[in-house]
Amino acid sequence: MLALQGRSLLGDAHNGLFLAAPRRTGKSTFLQGDLAPALQQAGVEVVYVDLWADTRRDPGTLIAEAIARALEAHLGLVARTARKAGLKAVKVAGALEIDTGKIGQIDGLNLVDALRSLQQAAGKPVALIIDEAQHALTSEAGEAAMTALKSARDQMNQPGRVNLMLVMSGSDRDKLLRLVVNAGAPFYGSQIQALPPLDTGFIAHVAGLVEAQRPDLVPVDRAALQEAFAAFGHRPQFFMAAMGAVLSPLSGHSGRFEPALQQAARDQQAQDEAQMESDYLGLKPTEQVLLWRMLDQGPRFRPYDAEALRFYRDKLGRPVSVQQAQKALESLRQRTPALVWKSARGEYAVEDAAMHRWFQARRDAGTWPPDPQQGRLLPDDA
Template identity: 30%
Template sequence: MTTALAALSDESKKIIVLMIDEAQHAITTDEGVAALFALKAARDELNSSKHHGLRIVCTGSNRDKLAMLRNSKDQAFFGASMVQFPTLDQNFINWFCANIDLAYPLDPSNVFELFKESGYRPELLGAAADEIRFDFALDPVTIPERFATLVRAQADELNANLKKVIHSLTPIQSAVIRVMSAKGDNYAPFEAPTMELYAKAMEQAGIAEHDIKVEVPGVQQALIALQEKKLVWKASRGVYAVDEHVIVDLLGEAGLLEGLS
C-alpha cells in the first residue's frame, strides 16, 4: 500500500486526500486493523520530504464507534483529532423544499420541525415525497398534511420494529443491552460491578431473585446474540458498543436505564 500511494504521490506531485466512509467497520476484523496500520505507514512515508503528502479523513455515522479508532494506544491513529459534524440544518430543508417538485409547496419551517422530530433522517423526507408523487388521486392542497403523516409513519415503523426486537430479548440479553446503554463509554462487560448491574436490571424486570443467575459465560452468549440481532457492535479487540444511539433513546424513554449507570 505504501509503494502504491508513494508512486501516485510522485506521479501527481500533489497532496493525496484519502476519505474513508464508515471507517469504524475496519476495526471489527484483524484484516481491517492491519489495513489501518498499513495506511499509517503510508501516511508517514508520504508526509516525509521525499513525497508530496497524504491526508486521511475517516468519517462514520456513529461517533462512539469512530472514536475507537483513536482512543487507544493499540490503534493505528491513536490521538488523531476528531471533529463532530453538525446535523443538517434549516439551509438543507430550504434547499429540499425548493427542489422537491411537488404539486403543492411545503413550508420549510414546518418541514424542519418534522425533520428534527424524525431524527434528522433525510431519507425519510425523500421517501415521503416519492410516495406523494405516485399518489395521483391526492388533492394537491392536502400534500403538506400527507407529507407530515408519511414521515411520522416511517419513523414510527422503524422504532416499532426496533422495539419488537428489544422486547423479544431474553432476561440476560435485555439486562446486558440496558447496562451497556446506561454505562456508555465506561461499559466493561465482565467486571464485578457490571455483573451486579446485570442482576439489578433483571430484578427491575421482575425476575425473581432465586432465578437470577449472572455468570460470565451467560453474558458472553448474550453479547453474541445481541450482535446477531444488530443491537450491539464489537470491535476486534473486544470492545462493545450499542449499534445505534436510537436504541439508547428508546430504552431511556421507556425508563429502562434508571439506576443502571
C-alpha cells in the same frame, strides 16, 4: 479543504479528518459527491473505499485493493511497456521498484510503499477516503491496515507539505472513537468531528422544486418542512420518499400537503421506535440486561467486570456467570440484523447508534425499560 492540505492555522485535519454522522443522513453522498470532486479539482488523487460495500470481506483487504486499483490505473501503460521490453520491474519516479507482475496486488508491496508509489506515479498528493472506517476494527488485518496508514501519513507528510490526506467517516461516533481515544489506538490524539446534517439550504432547495412544479402550493411552508425533516432524523431518503407520497395525485390528500408530511414523519418515528421496542422485548432476559447495560454505558461498557455482573444480578434477581454473559453477547451478535458489534480486540458496542437515542429518550421520559411489567424479568435458558 485547506485544513486537509495543512494550510489552516487551526485544526488537525492534515493528520487525519474523522467525521461522524448517523446512517442515511447523506454522509456517503457528501464524501463521494462533494468532497472527492473538490479534492480532485484541487489536484489531488482521490481513492475512495466503503468498508460496508461487502461486509463479508475483510476490511483490510478492501483498503488494500482500493489502493492497488488506483496504482494500477497509473502504472498500467508503464507495466505493459516494461513487459514488452522484457523487464521484470519498473521504477516509480526513479526510486521504488515494483514487480510488474504484481501491479494491482498488495502482497509483497505493503500499504506504505503502495501509497508512496501512487503519490509518485500520480505526481500529486493522495487523499484516501474510508467510509464506515470503524468496520476496520472488526478484523486483525483491518487494524493492521489502520496502523499502516498512520505510518504512511507520518512518512509521507512533512512540515509545509501534505502528500497523504486521510479522511475517515463513521455512522457511530462511539465506534469511530476507538481509532483515536487511547494510547494504543492507531490515530491517538486526533479528534472526531460531527458532520453537520443537511440544513435550511436543503429545505429551501426542496421547497423551490415543489413550488416550480406545483404553483398551486406556493408558498411552501419551509418551517413545516424543516420540522418534518428533523422528525425523519435528517434522513433525506425517507424525507423525499414521504414527499413523493403525499404529493402524488393518488395520495387522496386535498389542500396543503405539509400537515400530511409532518404526520408521515411522526408515523415513521413511531415505527422506528416500535421496531426497536419489539427487538428488545423479543430478547431473552439475560440478553436484555446485557443490551441495557451496553446502552447505559456506551464506550465504557465492560461486559464481565464486577459492576456489570452486579447490574445483571440486580435486574434479573439472580446471578449471571461470565459464561452466560458471553453466550448472551454472542447471541446478540448472531441475530439478523445484528444488535451488537464486536471489535477484533473484544470490545462491544450497540450495532445501531439510533438505539442509544431511543434509550436516552425513554429514560428521560421515565418509560425505561420498555416492558409492561416495568423491568420484571423472568429466568431464561442463558
